Amino acid sequence: MSRFCRPDWRSRSAALMLLPVCALLGGCMADQPRPLDGINRQLEASGSGNRAPSLSGRWLALITSRGNREVIDLVDLESGRPVPMAGLNRPDAEPLAVSVDGSGRRLALIRQRDGRTELVLHRLDVGASEPIAITPAGVPEQVALSADGRILAVQVSREGHSQIDLITLP
Amino acid sequence: MASVLFSLAACTPVRQAAPSLGLGTETRLEPALSGDGRLLASLLVRDGRTTVVLQERQTGRLLALAHLQRNQPHHSPSLSWNGRYLALISQQGERRLAVIEDRATGQLHPLPLPPGQEVQRLSLAPDASRLAMEVSRGGLSRVLIFDLRPRLEPDLPPGQSVSGGGLP
Numbered sequence: 001m002s003r004f005c006r007p008d009w010r011s012r013s014a015a016l017m018l019l020p021v022c023a024l025l026g027g028c029m030a031d032q033p034r035p036l037d038g039i040n041r042q043l044e045a046s047g048s049g050n051r052a053p054s055l056s057g058r059w060l061a062l063i064t065s066r067g068n069r070e071v072i073d074l075v076d077l078e079s080g081r082p083v084p085m086a087g088l089n090r091p092d093a094e095p096l097a098v099s100v101d102g103s104g105r106r107l108a109l110i111r112q113r114d115g116r117t118e119l120v121l122h123r124l125d126v127g128a129s130e131p132i133a134i135t136p137a138g139v140p141e142q143v144a145l146s147a148d149g150r151i152l153a154v155q156v157s158r159e160g161h162s163q164i165d166l167i168t169l170p
Numbered sequence: 171m172a173s174v175l176f177s178l179a180a181c182t183p184v185r186q187a188a189p190s191l192g193l194g195t196e197t198r199l200e201p202a203l204s205g206d207g208r209l210l211a212s213l214l215v216r217d218g219r220t221t222v223v224l225q226e227r228q229t230g231r232l233l234a235l236a237h238l239q240r241n242q243p244h245h246s247p248s249l250s251w252n253g254r255y256l257a258l259i260s261q262q263g264e265r266r267l268a269v270i271e272d273r274a275t276g277q278l279h280p281l282p283l284p285p286g287q288e289v290q291r292l293s294l295a296p297d298a299s300r301l302a303m304e305v306s307r308g309g310l311s312r313v314l315i316f317d318l319r320p321r322l323e324p325d326l327p328p329g330q331s332v333s334g335g336g337l338p
Contacts, residue, residue: 032281032282032283032284033281033301033316033317033318033321034316034317034320035314035315035316035317036300036315036316036317039315040314040315043312043313043314043315044312048310049310049311049312050304050311050312050313051290051291051304051311051313052291052304053291053292053293053302053303053304053313054293054302055293055294055295055296055300055301055302055315056205056295056296057295057296057297060302060313060315062302062313077300077315102205102296132183135185142199142200142201144201144202144203145203146203146204146205146206146207147203147205147206147251147296148205148206148207150207151203151207151227152183153188153201153202153203153210153212154201155198155199155200155201161195161196161197162197162198162199163187163188163196163197163198164187164188164198164201164210164212165185165186165187165188166185166186166187166188166210166227167183167184167185168183168184168185168186169183170182170183
């Protein structure tokens with residue numbers, strides 16, 4: 001709802017005058033999605049910028065600019081709190097893309113490390129990461145993990161073309 | 171730790187290419203899976219147009235989309251649990267607009283942002299309760315979360331009931 005339609009607007013008389021205009025404009029932008037202000041303020045305060053969101057269940061994974069580097073954050077949207085992720089954000093790696101499953105126990109990510117781009121599956125419940133080989137060889141660019149945590153869809157660049165690989169996880 | 175690494179390494183992932191659309195060398199981008207992994211949405215680049223396509227993951231069968239064959243280029247598709255909802259970014263003149271197609275009702279839900287903000291990337295929660303948008307404003311990227319519950323019915327896994335509402 002736009003500020004012109006808020007019932008607590010200071011001037012009731014002016015608001016009444018605007019009502020027909022709002023109606024003509026299709027509900028005064030009532031179609032705008034409703035932001036979750038509390039969590040959005042927390043996200044803004046968590047770094048100098050953030051990008052590449054992945055929502056699943058109560059979890060939000062995203063890439064946050066913090067200091068001079070980017071890191072992967074996982075936020076519990078029910079509590080509004082970040083989830084500690086031991087062993088995921090390596091100082092020698094730069095995250096490019098991330099996707100979380102609905103249980104919040106599996107994260108798939110693409111990162112650059114040692115001059116290579118790699119696809120990694122991270123298990124939060126045990127704090128372990130495992131690279132997933134791209135076969136035939138290619139450069140992973142985007143990743144999507146199904147909410148049930150069983151399927152990975154990966155955009156892979158091979159010989160100048162982007163293709164999609166599907167990987168069934170054990 | 172050793173046992174964990176062993177368990178990860180011992181189970182080899184099973185790979186396959188995404189089902190082809192029979193168009194020769196296809197450029198396919200930005201994959202998205204339904205929550206149950208049954209459906210795959212992706213962007214197909216053909217004749218200079220970038221258009222979303224929706225397929226059954228295992229058979230490759232194409233599924234129709236009522237409203238999403240125009241307003242290209244499309245970006246950042248995202249699917250709900252059963253694939254009832256497909257969210258993406260479409261082009262509306264000079265601006266990008268986030269939209270959600272409800273495949274059950276055929277409705278298209280536009281999600282306009284206030285002036286000065288441009289949507290760059292989307293992620294729809296599998297139950298369709300929330301939408302995350304990466305927006306750019308003044309050269310900075312921010313992620314904003316929006317509540318969709320007043321507007322969309324939930325799209326839940328089979329057997330999962332909607333919580334809240336009604337008398338005990």
